[in-house]
Amino acid sequence: MDLLIDSFISAFFLIFSFDAEMIFIVGVSLKVSIASTLIAGIVGVPAGFMIAFESFPGKRIVITVLNTLLALPTVVIGLFVYTFISRRGIFGPFDLLYTQKAIIIGQVILIIPVVTVFTITAINRIDERYRKTAMTLGANRIQTAWVIFREARFGIIAAIIASFGRVISEVGISMMLGGNIKGFTRTMTTAMALEYDKGAFILSIALGIVLLGISFGMNMLFHFFQGRSRA
Secondary structure, eight states: OHHHHHHHHHHEEEEEEEEOOHHHHHHHHHHHHHHHHHHHHHHHHHHHHHHHHHHOOOOOOHHHHHHHHHTTTTTHHHHHHHHHHHHTTGGGOOOTTTTHHHHHHHHHHHHHHHHHHHHHHHHTSSSSHHHHHHHTTTOOOOHHHHHHHHHHHHHHHHHHHHHHHHHHTTOOHHIIITTTTTTOOOOOHHHHHHHHHTTHHHHHHHHHHHHHHHHHHHHHHHHHHHEEEEE
């Protein structure tokens, strides 16, 4: 018990002393997570609109596949991407393996289904009369989509926030594709795993506290925007 208390006290001192190594690790995590979330949003939101608006053969199957991908293990994505970017892979000459770019690629694949499914859900909650009214008044497809976006914006923002929360806390992709290289690709989750294996709990606990704080903030924003979308 004394070890736990002393570790927490030391961890708080480490946080408030703004330790350089800890700050860098947090920075890498935020950088790759924000980048992957933005890319997934650029791809996933339009895809969600297209799937929600259009009627095409196999639409139910597409939605079912997307829902299934929500539970896709991160290590499976890591293994899949690794086969493409390793030295013997198709994209081996680009030297992407064990870089922050590799982590971003894996994380984008992880959360595109999250953004897409949540966007579809947010759009489906909007009364169909908004779309019909806009089209009746002469709005084209882009203008109609903008009207729906304005009504569903809180749900879509919630989707983006949920996606960020998903990638900031994942470890499989970051470990397999980033390699946990100190001063380059080490993220909060991979550093915590390493420090635990070394028996050095202080930095691990400090990073855990920071990660919990970020996750808590993201969840608070998620529930806020989710509540606004239902209002």
